[in-house]
Amino acid sequence: MSFLIDLTVSGLAIGALYGLIAMGFAVIYKATGLVNFAQGEMTMIVAYLAWTIATTLTGNVFVVVAGAVIGAAVLGLAIERIVMRPMLGEPLFAGVMVTVALAVILRSSITFIWDAYPHALDLGVGRDVLRAGGLSLRGAQVAAIVTLLGLLAGFYVFFRFSKFGIAMRAVAADDRAALLMGVSAARIHALAWAASSVIAGIGGVLFAMVYDLSPAMFALGLKGFPATILGGLDSVLGSGVAGLIIGVTENLAGGYLTPGMKDIAGFLMIIVVLMVRPFGLFGEREIVRV
Amino acid sequence: MLHALKAAALAAIAGLALTQAAAAAEQGFTDSEITVGEINPYTGPPALLGVAHAQGVKLAFAEANAEGGINGRKIKLITEDDGYVPSRTLQAVRKFADVDKVFALMGVSGAAQSTAALPLIEKTGLPTIISVAPMPVQWTPPRKNIFVLGQAYEEGVRQLINYLADKNPGKKWALVTQDDDYGLAVRDGFQAAAKEKKLNVVFTSTYKKGQTDFSSEMLRLKESGAEMFMAGGIISENVAMMKELEKLNVKPVTGIFWPGRIEALLKLIGPASDGLYAVDYVEPLASPAGKAFVDKAKTLLGDEAKGINRYTEVGYAAGRLLVDAIKRCGKDLTRACTIAELEKTKDLATGVMAPISFGPGNRFSSQVVKIMRANHGDLSFVPVD
Known part of the structure; x- marks a missing residue:
């Protein structure tokens, strides 16, 4: 029994990180209709920014986190303004291809700007092992779960009650109608890119605190994306929850089945779920008037 | 008449082709300079080995140039990034042979990459030293122009496991390896030792390259009760596995393999790295020979010496090997002479590994391996008795 609980808890810990990245995917999709294939790379860049602040300016956890959040927002805004806004009005596929190109550029920038060595992101907290009732997690893993739950609650309130949240939903539903109602789609897009970068960036920083930084970190995007598909591309909250589901499923498969199943268990689940609910577990069914 | 004309034209074309082939055969140097090409990954995670290896080759060349060059010619290294992708390795070999027209080839990237490029390298006739990822297929059968420096992965792992088994008889063993050719080589070495020592293997697993959560x-x-563990990852994977074990409060006697035997690994793992066993054929940087190497690198490479690791030592040995062979050819440099002199290499001392030797029909300089133990206190690996 304790083996099952251990697998579940550590699955929740890694799943929370997947969930944060998945939410980043969903925020952009919800506002722009685009799948951002550079999400994993943006996550990695923010983690490297945090490491740079920690090793060159100060290791104070609050300063590093604040710096990373600001850096992430600036990164998201810069990408939206410089790379994505000129693509407005172009076919959706062209926009998606631009994010693929962006991913390659950001990935290569790591060895140009930093180096290929793995680095520890040591902020003095988060790396210690916390033990309770036979369970053990690192501080940053607990922080990842708490952050995900906090963001899920925050986004629920944001989409339901805030002006920007409602505007974002309006743009996602029908950008032309939203424009006619005085909503600036460009501003909503910019906000979505910044928010997505910050959410995924927080995930990246927490990931680096647990597993260290390396140029291979971009692969986190490949873990977060299935969670977005499972939760529903247009469901920010659903994507976060689906991250937890994927994390636990992977761990249970790794614990009880053959080694190769760990990698494919999440994808198998996606195939099954999409066959029943093509719009994801929490996504909205698209109704087309004929 | 028509036949005669055709024959003349064919002869002319054949003659031109032969002239060009002969000229190509002796390209890659002038009276003042020799150009050598290296193919390795210089971007992405495997850049850790590629960049360090190139530093080592540059160091060997800088040393030769500081002494006035090789028979009056300065030696220069140009590099091509294959990104650890076999198809790009092939492109790089073609570029070096046809466009840059280098004199010799170094590297050549990882095991899968160099193996894929073997037929093409053989066809180019370029004197080639493979030193990054030695695999038996590279020297069996021997190819005239391809020389391999180091030790086979399987043999290295076999010796490490044999050592640990002798020191810890009757224990339960676990093995985790990567799901690629590297992992397969580690697994083969482990299984050879397991058979030899009749090990009680209670847990084996594989993981997908790039996995972070273990x-x-x-x-x-932990459930299997393993007391001995071969961590078959490279760097990040071994760090993740060791930190996970630390979290679970499990402390098996653990062995790691040389691609991940870099001092930075110990810092990343933290105190749990103390007592890790490793195997390698190059000197640890903390040994007297290693320290002398670091000093030399700092003197000749300056700021570039930052971040050197075992691959820098490997690159240096490979560079010294080539320089030594070219030197023995004298002023009348040819590729054929260089290949002949590489073959004649006997007990070449580089200071960073055992003396290097080749011979007729022998294209593999089999290096003696050492078992080492990690000391987290000063982030070093120390050879054990």
Whole structure:
């Protein structure tokens, strides 16, 4: 029994990180209709920014986190303004291809700007092992779960009650109608890119605190994306929850089945779920008037 | 008449082709300079080995140039990034042979990459030293122009496991390896030792390259009661596995393999790295020979010496090997002479590994391996008795 609980808890810990990245995917999709294939790379860049602040300016956890959040927002805004806004009005596929190109550029920038060595992101907290009732997690893993739950609650309130949240939903539903109602789609897009970068960036920083930084970190995007598909591309909250589901499923498969199943268990689940609910577990069914 | 004309034209074309082939055969140097090409990954995670290896080759060349060059010619290294992708390795070999027209080839990237490029390298006739990822297929059968420096992965792992088994008889063993050719080589070496020493292997697993979370694998290892563990990852994977074991409060005697035997690994793992066993054929940087190497690198490379690791030593040995062979050819440099002199290499001392030797029909300089133990206190590896 304790083996099952251990697998579940550590699955929740890694799943929370997947969930944060998945939410980043969903925020952009919800506002722009685009799948951002550079999400994993943006996550990695923010983690490297945090490491740079920690090793060159100060290791104070609050300063590093604040710096990373600001850096992430600036990164998201810069990408939206410089790379994505000129693509407005172009076919959706062209926009998606631009994010693929962006991913390659950001990935290569790591060895140009930093180096290929793995680095520890040591902020003095988060790396210690916390033990309770036979369970053990690192501080940053607990922080990842708490952050995900906090963001899920925050986004629920944001989409339901805030002006920007409602505007974002309006743009996602029908950008032309939203424009006619005085909503600036460009501003909503910019906000979505910044928010997505910050959410995924927080995930990246927490990931680096647990597993260290390396140029291979971009692969986190490949873990977060299935969670977005499972939760529903247009469901920010659903994507976060689906991250937890994927994390636990992977761990249970790794614990009880053959080694190769760990990698494919999440994808198998996606195939099954999409066959029943093509719009994801929490996504909205698209109704087309004929 | 028409036949005669055709024959003349064909002869002319054949003659031109032969002239060009002869000219190509002796390209890659002038009266003042020799150009050598190196193919390795210089971007992405494997850049850790590629960049360090190139530093080592540059160091060997800088040393030769500081002494006035090789028979009056300065030696220069140009590099091509294959990104650890076999198809790009092939492109790089073609570019070096046809466009840059280098004199010799170094590297050549990882095991899968160099193996894929073997037929093409053989066809180019370029004197080639493979030193990054030695695999038996590279020297069996021997190819005239391809020389391999180091030790086979399987043999290295076999010796490490044999050593640990002798020191820890009757223990339960676990093995986790990557799901690629590297992992397969580690697994083969482990299984050879397991058969030899009749090991009680209670847990084996594989992981997909790039995996970061090893919680389920390490929980299974804990459940299996394993007391000995071969961590078959490279760097990040071994760090993740060791930290997961630390989290679970499990402390098996653990061995790692040389691609991940870099001092930075110990810092990343933290105190749990103390007592890790490793195997390698190059000197640890903390040994007297290693320290002398670091000093030399700092003197000749300056700021570039930052971040050197075992691959820098490997690159240096390979560079010294080539320089030594070219030197013995004298002023009348040819590729054929260089290949002949590489073959004649006997007991070449580089200071960073055992003396290097080749011979007729022998294209593999089999290096003696050492078992080492990690000391987290000063982030070093120390050879054990």
